[in-house]
Every structure is written in C-alpha cells, then in structure tokens.
Amino acid sequence: MASNEKNTAVSQKSSIGWISIVLIIIGFGAFIYGIRSPHPEKAWQAYLINFLLWSAIAQGAVLFSAVMHMTKARWSGPLSALSESFAAFFPLSFVLFLILFLGRVHIFPWLHEDLHGKEVWLNIPFLFTRDGIGLLILYAIGFAYLYNALQLRADENQNQGGFRQMIYRGWVRNNRNSEQVKKKMTIWAGLYILAFTLVLSLIGYDLVMSMDPHWISTLFGGYSFVKAFYLGLGALIILAAITQIRKGQASGLEPSHFHDVGKLFFAFCLLWADFFYVQLTVIWYGNIPEETHYVIERTVTVPWNKLAWTVFIVCFIIPFVILINKKIKSKPVFMVILCSVIIIGFWLEHLLLLAPALSHGAHVLSLNVSDALITVGFFGLMLIAVSFFLKRFPGFSRTAEAGSPG
Secondary structure: OHHHHHHHHHHHHHHHHHHHHHHHHHHHHHHHHHHOOOOHHHHHHHHHHHHHHHHHHHHHHHHHHHHHHHOOOHHHOHHHHHHHHHHHHHHHHHHHHHHHHHHHHHHOHHHHOOOOOHHHOOOHHHHHHHHHHHHHHHHHHHHHHHHHHHHOOOOHHHOOOHHHHHHHHHHHHOOOOHHHHHHHHHHHHHHHHHHHHHHHHHHHHHHOHHHOOOOOOOOHHHHHHHHHHHHHHHHHHHHHHHHHHHHHHHHOOOHHHHHHHHHHHHHHHHHHHHHHHHHHHHHHHHOOHHHHHHHHHHHOOOOHHHHHHHHHHHHHHHHHHHHOOOOHHHOHHHHHHHHHHHHHHHHHHHHHHHHHHHOOOOOOOOOOHHHHHHHHHHHHHHHHHHHHHHHHOOOOOOOHHHHOOO
C-alpha cells in the first residue's frame, strides 16, 4: 500500500516536471517569435510584465515566512514552510532580470527623450547595476534565511547528498540546537523584510514608474511592496489548497490555517486598495500637470479606462465582497479560484501601468495570443522551481512545531 502511494507520488511529480518543460518551451517559442516580428516591443512588454509579476509572487511568498517568524505566529505552521518553496524561483528571477538588458531599447521609452537632468539616475548602466545588486542582496538574504529555516526540519535521513546533506551538516554544526538556529533566523528574517521593502521600491521606481520619466509618486514604492505581499499570499493560498486537496490530513493543513491566512489576505486586499486610492487622491488634488496626465491617461482615456475599472473590480471589489464571508476562507477549492482570478487581475494591472507609455495614442487594447503564451512559459518556470524544491525537501509539513517559524 505504502509502495503504491510512493510510486503514485513519484509519477505525479514526474508529470508536473514534464508539463512544466512543455509550458516553458511554448513560452520561449512565443517570445522568440515575438522579438523577431515587426513589433518586438510587444514581446518585450509581455516579458517585463511577467518578470515583475512572477518575481513579486516569489518575493512576497517568502516574506510571509519571514514575517510569521518575526511575529512568532505559531498558527502559520506548515504554511510558512510551504511559502519557503517559492525561494526556488529566486535564481530564475535574477537570470530573467539580466535578459531584460537585451531588450532595453524596446523596454525603456525614455532612451531617446530629453530627461531634463534625470539622466544621472535614468541611464541603463546605472539602472541595471543598482537593480541587479539589489536583487542579489535580497535573494542572498532570502537563501540565508531559508538555509536556517530548513535546518529545523533536518534529520539523519536527509544526510544523503546534495542540498539536504549541506543543510544537515549546518544543523550538526549548530549542535542540533533549535533555539540557536531560530536566533539566526530572526536576524535574517529582519534583514529580508528590510531588503524587501527597499528593493521592491527600487524595482517599482526603475522598471515601472520610470516608463513615464516625467511622472513621480512618492507612494509608489510602498504600493509596489504591498502589492508583492498581496500577490505572494494569493500564490501561497493556491499552493496550500492544492497540497491539502492532494494529501488531505497528511499535509498538516487544517481549515483554521486557510481561515487565518484568508484573513491576512483580506487585510492586504484592503491595504492595497488604500495605497491605490491614496496615491490617486494625492495626485488628483495636487493637480500638477506631470502627475495628473499619468492618471488621466490610464483612468479616463480609451482604451485604458475600461482596463483600469477591470483591475479595480477584480483585485479589490470581488475579493472584498467574497472574503467578508467567514466560511469561504476555509474552502480550498474556492480560494484557488479566487486567488487565481486576482493574480490574473494583477497581470492586467501591470499592463495598465506599463502599456500606455509604450503605446502612446493607442485606441484599442492590444492583447494577442503571444502574450498569453509568454505568460504560460513564466508559469512553467514557477511550477518547475516550486516542484523542484518540494521534491528535494518533501518533509515540509511534518509537525506544527517543525514547520512553525516561531
């Protein structure tokens, strides 16, 4: 019986791997076809949108574990351990960032504009250097935190080679002292939270706000990292729900876990909307031409006005109305659907922020099949990264004590 279950699990993981590879090939093919077409800027636009979206998901999901550890939130249990699996996307995210350099001519419209003195900050070498260093620091801290977190779930059976052996040796060097490991986790968790706020703000300024170089919003950095945590929570809920559906009680996930993380998800739904509204209000009442033009173009003019309302309804109105219901938060299947819709909504939100700067004068919302296929490729990268992690560290939900960051 146990042997059959083990063979089934191996078969499922193998299937996920092959599906991921197929999705990646499809996305890569669509991207190559796009950049060789007469309008390569469309493919690069889709690439940038997906880089920002999927990187934010991974960064925000790992932040969940760091925050739970810092606040000693024991209720998070296996959810914290599951969220750590998204760190496997960090190396891919950094490589994807470097690839952006190849499309710089098509991505940054200000390369051929008079920036009125902003050239000191907005120049390609400095931009990629500071963002690259920022991402490296964030990801290095994230891996340092993960290295210590995994030690709490290390045992003799993991001393078999590769990553697990390295983690087990670290556990032995710490004299199998969980309190000593937790103190190190606290330091790295604090540093990750700090790096997350700074780097996500920087990325938001450089890769989103700079697309319209004459527009500025001091709230945009906060808006960027709140959005990333909101996205990370949504992806974590999807992963947890799928795990619970597949493994049942063996996953260690209870309805209370989904209810509690659902409340946190609801809170960040409100916080994101607050940043969205406050930023809009400050710009509107300030009535500075450089700032109001940005808002008017995206909320009043065709075709972006309909997209703006779609984003607001999908990312705030729908989850707000639904998540008020206490019972829905505890239903994994329903939460998978809701969180998936919200993530799609944020794909459209990135499109709303970026596309007008790259398509001035457009009267029709230009979306095509290649945008969807490139997105599918990025999803494949996330899928293969997370499944790789869970395959290497399958004991993520052994007990609430082992999985708890506190």
